Amino acid sequence: MPHHSFRFSFRRLLRHGRSEVRRSLQARTVALTVLLTLSVVIVFSMVSMISVRASLLTQTTSQSQADFSNMVEQAQTGLDASDATTTVQIQQLVNDLASNLQSDGASNLVGVYMWSRESTARSIIPISTEPTYEDIITADMHSAVASDVDGNVFYQPVNLPSASDAWNGHTPGAVLGTVLDYGVAGNLEFFAVYSYALQQQSLTQIQLSLLAVCALLSIAVGVVMWMVIRGIVRPVEHVAYAAETLASGNLDTRVEVNRKDELGVLQRSFNGMADSLNQKIDQLEEASASQKRFVSDVSHELRTPVTTMRMASDLLEMKKDDFDPATKRTVELLSGQINRFQDLLADLLEISRYDAGYAALDLVDADMRDPVNDAVEQVTGIAAAKHVDIRAMLPNVQVLAKVDARRVTRIVRNLLANAVDFAEDKPIDVRIAANRKAVVISVRDYGVGMDANTVVHVFDRFWRGDPSRSRITGGTGLGLSISMTDALLHHGSIRVRSALGKGTWFLVMLPRDPLNGRVPDGDLPLTFASEAPDDFSISGGFGVAESPVAERSNAVAIASSAQDNGAHTTDDEDGDE
Incomplete structure (x- = not known):
């Protein structure tokens, strides 16, 4: 036995929706209201998201810069207080310093990186607490930090690779870099990579929440508008149906007056119109009946005198040759008009029979x-x-x-x-x-x-x-x-x-x-x-x-x-x- 499954068709749904919107004032009003509400909410949400994103980025950047400044101060203090002289001691010092900075840094600190600024006999091996993101530090960033002589802090936003991010495969972050003064081994280039994954998650959660609010608000507005418009359209539909019934011949049709607003005025006006129409129809029917009775009575009453006139005319017609020409012509005209009068009476009597239902x-x-x-x-x-x-x-x-x-x-x-x-x-x-x-x-x-x-x-x-x-x-x-x-x-x-x-x-x-x-x-x-x-x-x-x-x-x-x-x-x- 074959199994017939229902397949959802967006095109069919759209076609049905268009037909309903064209056919129904209620559907058209609700659809327009929902679209306008959704448009306003979407624009408001976009503006809000831009504002929240900018604010969140500014706050996160400030926090990262403050944390990096603390690490720079801590690292510089450690280097200044060091009495290491050999290459091994210097390497160990830098290793310990990087490890301590990583452990003491902010929660979104991904990795700490140190390089010797100059290649000398005492140069240290580059230190990296998280080698995965070492390539994030671009050559331009290296050049900017290497050429700085004033100890400035450089900031560069970056995208950290993240396979767990379902949106675009990247997590927003930032690289901060500066120069540490360490006279024994030369100046050190100091970099720190920060991840904004938590902020991105928070922003995504806010976006989803706004999207849900937009949908729920649009649905709520649509339901409310449907109920409001339904309360307006239904009484009008009742009046329209009553008008059709009245037009079909049921003159006793009336609508229930159950409102006191403008629709109540419409209901009372329809009932008043129906009463007036009934009264006019009764008057016209009475006048028509009176007219039919009059025509019938007159037609019957005229039959006897017309018959008498016909007999007299026939008698004159028989002797018209004995009259002078003027009188003879008068007799002929009289006979013709009496014939026409008889035809008219016959037609009127026939119409009277039809009207009386006797035919x-x-x-x-x-x-x-x-x-x-x-x-x-x-x-x-x-x-x-x-x-x-x-x-x-x-x-x-x-x-x-x-x-x-x-x-x-x-x-x-x-x-x-x-x-x-x-x-x-x-x-x-x-x-x-x-x-x-x-x-x-x-x-x-x-x-x-x-x-x-x-x-x-x-x-x-x-x-x-x-x-x-x-x-x-x-x-x-x-x-x-x-x-x-x-x-x-x-x-x-x-x-x-x-x-x-x-x-x-x-x-x-x-x-x-x-x-x-x-x-x-x-x-x-x-x-x-x-x-x-x-x-x-x-x-x-x-x-x-x-x-x-x-x-x-x-x-x-x-x-x-x-x-x-x-x-x-x-x-x-x-x-x-």
């Missing part, structure tokens, strides 16, 4: 070509009067679906009526695309078109595409809104693309069986390829795919006559129809 589908198995053809026939007269050709290019086989045929006819009729108003003598194309799950009805004109800001309002109630048009010739402004509602009742939708000078294209998306719910975009036989309101590119084709409903009706689903089955069509390809 329902009367689903039947229908050939989708039939309601489309019915809609085309109803608009043919208006289109002919405006010299607009409606080209219905429908499949030559049945396209069966469960629909409310009356509502589908109304959807297509309203779209065609809108297209006729803006076609500008150019043709209108009506086509059907279908597959096993959905049917798409296409209505496209090549007229004036609309800009992107206008397209988003085409399904708004009482919206008019061209406000400058006369209200006498225009529609009610409810047709497209009713069409969209009819499509939504079928669990479908209507999509539109339009551009100035290129016309307008509507696609009515209807499921083959509304009881199965909405059909995802990926299962539609035809749809717009992008979300841009002026992009006419489509995905899919106008072929008719075989469906279970068609199979039950023994209808063979084949491609639409004279239509392509391409997977992707652009507006330029379709514009030649």
Whole structure:
């Protein structure tokens, strides 16, 4: 069985930290605070270390120089009091003197060294109490001491080799040298080597302590800042979450007011805003309900007088040929306006049913070509009067679906009526695309078109595409809104693309069986390829795919006559129809 061990990755940790800092205000504030604290502490520690090191070096140097001065005085006294005359006696005296100086010297004294200054018969053999460090005394130091005639003390910092030092293999130290006056054997060069190992250890310990203090202080500041910022961010997060919940529709959402500072003001302000919003929504709902009741009541109440007016108008219409020309024209205008009034009442009543929730589908198995053809026939007269050709290019086989045929006819009729108003003598194309799950009805004109800001309002109630048009010739402004509602009742939708000078294209998306719910975009036989309101590119084709409903009706689903089955069509390809 293989063993999977977790391997620490500094790069992964750094990447995660950067992501958290960018995402979280709390993490960003804590990280910045810790970095600033660490920077200040490091600078302070470096300055402190430089000061401590200089002070420690000065103190240690003074101690070494004082100790060396004592040894010089002791050695000179011993030489002055000596009565040695032979070379052996002189050598023995110097040996004993070096040994005594080594034993009586400071604790950091490493070695004592003596040389004859001149080569004579009475010259002594060089004395070294610690031969290991004899090479530390440089030739420059020898020359300086040898050339001195005033008995000065020379000082030179050095590095003593030390295998036990894990930092750099050397221990700091110093060499001090001078000349001892010994007339019998000539002057002696006297050197002493001092080690600063203890001072170096003390300095290293101070550095480690400062480093630990820096780390602990940074961690402590980070923890404190995390707790402080957390106390600020958490109430804000609660308010933000409550705002999201409120925006999603839960108008009873409130936040707990548990603070008396500025965050408490924020909490109370949010609750006050929510209460005010609730109140405004209630007022708007009440006003909307009153408006809907008013429209419904007025629409119903107007039906009787309008019916009476219609009957009187029809009676006058029957006898208009007996009137003089002015009266005859008045009767025609009256009849036309009563027709328009009836259409408006019918639309208002339909809207009232939608608002009241009374609208329902009367689903039947229908050939989708039939309601489309019915809609085309109803608009043919208006289109002919405006010299607009409606080209219905429908499949030559049945396209069966469960629909409310009356509502589908109304959807297509309203779209065609809108297209006729803006076609500008150019043709209108009506086509059907279908597959096993959905049917798409296409209505496209090549007229004036609309800009992107206008397209988003085409399904708004009482919206008019061209406000400058006369209200006498225009529609009610409810047709497209009713069409969209009819499509939504079928669990479908209507999509539109339009551009100035290129016309307008509507696609009515209807499921083959509304009881199965909405059909995802990926299962539609035809749809717009992008979300841009002026992009006419489509995905899919106008072929008719075989469906279970068609199979039950023994209808063979084949491609639409004279239509392509391409997977992707652009507006330029379709514009030649």
